[in-house]
Amino acid sequence: MSRPSLPVNEAIEMRRSTKDFNDTPIDPEVLDEILRLTVAAPSSWNLQPWRIVVIDQAEDREKLHAACFNQRQVLEAPVTLVFAVDHQSWKADMEQVIEQAREREAWPDSYCEIARQAIPGGQTALEKAGLLREYAIKDAMIAATHSVLAATGMGLKTTFMNGWMEPAVKEVIGAGDREEISIAVLVTLGHADEVLPNPGRLPADKTVYRHRLA
Numbered sequence: 183m184s185r186p187s188l189p190v191n192e193a194i195e196m197r198r199s200t201k202d203f204n205d206t207p208i209d210p211e212v213l214d215e216i217l218r219l220t221v222a223a224p225s226s227w228n229l230q231p232w233r234i235v236v237i238d239q240a241e242d243r244e245k246l247h248a249a250c251f252n253q254r255q256v257l258e259a260p261v262t263l264v265f266a267v268d269h270q271s272w273k274a275d276m277e278q279v280i281e282q283a284r285e286r287e288a289w290p291d292s293y294c295e296i297a298r299q300a301i302p303g304g305q306t307a308l309e310k311a312g313l314l315r316e317y318a319i320k321d322a323m324i325a326a327t328h329s330v331l332a333a334t335g336m337g338l339k340t341t342f343m344n345g346w347m348e349p350a351v352k353e354v355i356g357a358g359d360r361e362e363i364s365i366a367v368l369v370t371l372g373h374a375d376e377v378l379p380n381p382g383r384l385p386a387d388k389t390v391y392r393h394r395l396a
């Protein structure tokens with residue numbers, strides 16, 4: 183179901199990292215819509231290595247709060263999304279991804295055959311170079327950005343979070359002993375009465391270049 187939402191450019195302008203959430207719960211339909219738009223994100227070869235865990239139970243929120251150096255927003259926000267990745271999931275998912283794209287006539291047969299050859303070769307090369315985890319995390323960060331903009335568009339407040347201890351976060355999501363799982367980022371979601379002002383950005387001539395870096 184599609185819900186009323188801000189245009190993307192307004193959601194981008196409105197989004198602010200929020201540390202003080204109030205007690206208002208998130209409408210379950212809104213959360214479902216955020217998750218639907220989150221997993222609509224693109225990914226390398228459409229392999230979707232993200233594994234997103236919704237943390238909304240009081241006990242889990244307390245454990246996650248401790249895993250996040252006691253950052254208060256994790257305790258205050260009704261929901262935190264843990265964006266984990268499974269670096270090995272491509273092996274099990276590749277055929278389903280290709281077949282679905284073929285059935286939907288998104289990928290012609292010839293491209294499906296290329297994908298069947300290229301995905302294992304590419305993923306194995308990435309693994310040898312020690313980059314498989316990094317590439318999965320790139321995909322998850324894009325999905326996390328979808329979640330934040332979708333949530334902002336529907337009136338929620340959010341915070342991206344890198345401040346956490348990976349082993350402890352993996353314990354909370356039940357993946358403490360799984361080496362193929364890494365944590366990309368956390369996103370808190372909820373309502374807030376006030377948000378911090380925009381802290382501003384570096385001047386664009388320091389971060390955006392035409393043709394070459396200076």
Ligand SMILES: Cc1cc2nc3c(=O)[nH]c(=O)nc-3n(C[C@H](O)[C@H](O)[C@H](O)COP(=O)(O)O)c2cc1C
Nearest residue numbers: 197198199201253341342343344345346367380381
């Ligand atoms: C990847 C990422 C990780 C972040 N980690 C944290 C965090 O652990 N705790 C926190 O309070 N804010 C965190 N932030 C929020 C940043 O401090 C914030 O985005 C930045 O100051 C710009 O403010 P704005 O989001 O309101 O534009 C993070 C932001 C990003 C994008």
